[in-house]
Amino acid sequence: MKPVLLIAINFVREQRWPIFVLLLWVLLLAVLGLAANIPRDREDLLFVFKQVSIYVVAFSIFFGGSAIYSERKSRRILAVLSKGVSRQQYLSGLVLGVTIACGIYCFALGLTGSWTLGEAGFPMLQVWFLMACLVAACMLAGTVALMFSTFLNPFFAAGATALVLGLPALAGQTVAPRWADAIPVYSLVAIVLRSSYRFPGRAVWFPILLALVEMLIFWALSAQIFWRVDIAVAVE
């Protein structure tokens, strides 16, 4: 467990600038909360909150999709995997790192959201449920991206991830709504997007649990692929 934690913390440290840039959006929401007349501008605040929420899912794909590629390209992965670290532990560390990075963002957003939206009449507990949905969506999206990053460059990994996450959403819109739950990133994001002051939604835990289970499946798949990869050769 210790190597996993070390790799995760190291990942967050290496991604500190993208995380900082992400947190600027939360700061924007906080500034808006300070500057706005909350009862009057509450719909605008909710809109900004939802918009800022979505960014973290995109960033999780970016984090996951570029993690292994950049380590292999810089050859820093060699020093790490020359130690007593198995490839599964390395992948677990990256998944945990993506989760921590997104968790930091969601925590900051949750704090700001519960202050601004809470003052505007949005149930504070529901804000934290929405953050839980986002973290679960990020974990799943990040793991799928990480799986593709074991053998693709970040551009193709992001594209392939978008396809894998987008197809069930498309099927949910066109064939039957339950298809959207096949890979529930869209379902989880939709919970955030559909929330409103009148219908803030209720805490439905099934998509979160499903996302966690699928994350484990994709992690196992990633480990199987990564085990076969020649890591000393850079992906181009």
Next chain:
Amino acid sequence: MVAALEFVAVSKIYRGFGARQLQALNDFSLRVEPGEIFGFLGPNGAGKSTAIHLAMGFMRPTSGYGRMLGTPFGNARTRRRVGFLAENVALYHRRAERLVRFYGALSGMGGPSLSKRSREVLELVGLESQSNRNVGKFSRGMLQRTGCAQALVNDPELLILDEPTSALDPLARVAVRELLLHSRAQGKTIFLSSHLLSEVELICDRVAVINRGQVVRLGRTADLLHCADRIKISARHISAQSFEESSEENGVVTFSVPAGSERATLERVWNLGGEIVSVNPLRRSLEDIFVEATSAPVSMDQGMVQ
């Protein structure tokens, strides 16, 4: 006795787009005994780094197998007993001591012993005064020394070093050389890949030269350098033209003769009025052996097969 490192009929083919393939190792077999410093030589593209990466488990062989400290290549638990320094070392940008501690912790170390050991190894590589500086601001030589420190932090039984002194100044090279000799004295095994033949000649117990993915020379360094069938004679007060393939430096003429004919040659020198300076078995340099072993013409697309 369990070999420190063992390759058995290992082949490695890199597959590219289409039908292009590159055979990096071809039926490669090698055994490194515990407690020796083993020199691993070969021209660029010979397959040295591929062999090292296979041993570390960074890639898998196309065929054949290998063992490191008695377990198959790629075993994470075994790697805790191994130190590795890659060619063109790449490390995270953070303070040197913290970085070494990070790599030590990845090897399962922890607590005050790790902090103590991190300081010790930084001192060993001469970076104790730089331990609080960010590695990102280090010169290439300092980076390589930091790489050596991270390889040594877990006090490994087996050290695998890929070009450990290529960026070091002469003083630092001497320090690393002494470090390796000290490690051997402690019973550790060192697998050293290097292009610095003089260095390999000085410290390695055994040497393997590989070319085109196969071992082309293997043996004890002393045996390889010793040339039993010729004797080197140096003499003064004679003309260099008196003997074939002789050279003259500061009035001393040096030439070699087949073993067994030295007595007759010495008498000839004396008859010419010369004075013998030295008579020794001819000793070749590792460079001679390297050139001889790898002198087969190599094209730029060496190893490419369709």
